[in-house]
Amino acid sequence: MFLLQKIIIKPIEMIEIKKANIKDLSTIQDISIRSFTETFSEINTSENMEKYLKESFNTAQLTLEINNPDSPFYIAYWDNEPVGYLKLNLGNAQTETVEDETIEIQRIYVLKDFHGKKLGQLLLDQAIKTAQEYQVDYAWLGVWEENHRAIQFYAKNGFVTFDKHVFTLGDEQQTDLLMKLKI
Numbered sequence: 001m002f003l004l005q006k007i008i009i010k011p012i013e014m015i016e017i018k019k020a021n022i023k024d025l026s027t028i029q030d031i032s033i034r035s036f037t038e039t040f041s042e043i044n045t046s047e048n049m050e051k052y053l054k055e056s057f058n059t060a061q062l063t064l065e066i067n068n069p070d071s072p073f074y075i076a077y078w079d080n081e082p083v084g085y086l087k088l089n090l091g092n093a094q095t096e097t098v099e100d101e102t103i104e105i106q107r108i109y110v111l112k113d114f115h116g117k118k119l120g121q122l123l124l125d126q127a128i129k130t131a132q133e134y135q136v137d138y139a140w141l142g143v144w145e146e147n148h149r150a151i152q153f154y155a156k157n158g159f160v161t162f163d164k165h166v167f168t169l170g171d172e173q174q175t176d177l178l179m180k181l182k183i
Contacts, residue, residue: 014077014078014079014080015076015077015078015118015119015122016076016077016080017074017075017076017077017086017122017123017126018074018075018077019072019073019074020066020073020074020075020085021066021073022063022066022067024066024073024075024082025059025062025063025066027075027082027085028062028066028073028075028085029057029059029062030082031075031082031083031084031085031109031111032056032057032062032085032107032109033053033057034111035084035109035110035111035112036049036052036053036056036057036109037049037053038111038112039112039147040169043146044169044170044172045170045172047170047171048169048170048171048172049169049170050170051170051171052169052170065087068093070089070090070091070092070093071087071088071089071090071093071106072087072088072090072130073085073086073087073088074086074123074126076110076119076122076123078114078117078119083110083111083113083114083119084108084109084110084111084114084119084120084123085107085108085109085123086105086107086108086123086124086126086127087105087106087107088103088104088105088106088127088130088131089103089104089106090103090104090134090136095142096165098138098140098163098178098180099137099138099140100137101135101136101137101138102136102137102138102139102140102180103127103130103131103134103136103138103139103140104139104140104141105124105127105139105140105141106141108120108123108124108127110123120153121153121157124153124154124157127139128181128183131183132183136183137182137183138180138181138182138183139180139181139183140162140178140179140180140181141154141159141178141179141180142165142167142176142177142178142179143176143177143179144167144174144175144176144177145164145174145175145176145177146174151177151179154179154181155179157181158181158182159179159180159181160179160180160181161177161178161179162178162179162180163177163178164176164177164178165178
């Protein structure tokens with residue numbers, strides 16, 4: 001006679017996205033530096049990387065960004081470990097004026113060890129949910145024209161290219177594609 005056992009499988013990892021605040025500064029700073037370095041250091045000079053990291057992710061700069069009420073941040077936790085984040089910009093916090101009723105997705109950063117685990121999708125879903133809450137017409141973003149993986153990800157999610165702009169990394173000018181999604 002066989003005994004049937006009920007097996008309960010619990011997820012090993014729990015993914016949670018939480019709104020961030022100034023108490024999360026060091027977490028955001030760490031993820032920013034690690035993620036940007038992991039993603040772009042092999043294809044940019046160390047001098048340009050160092051300059052960009054110092055200018056963009058220093059404590060004073062990130063404090064200004066986190067404290068800006070028009071720039072909500074969300075941190076992704078994998079089994080209670082912070083492994084990525086999302087930064088949005090509304091109104092005057094946007095890096096460019098694209099259209100009147102828009103929200104900018106300035107950063108979706110996920111640590112390399114967690115690529116392919118749907119964290120980027122969850123952070124993008126949070127961006128779209130936030131855009132809907134603010135009742136904007138479009139969400140938009142800039143993505144480096146050489147970041148083919150990210151471009152494919154955004155296109156798969158309905159984003160379309162509508163323009164380009166210059167992104168300065170150290171002393172090098174690179175081209176970002178501007179992509180938008182109707183909300």
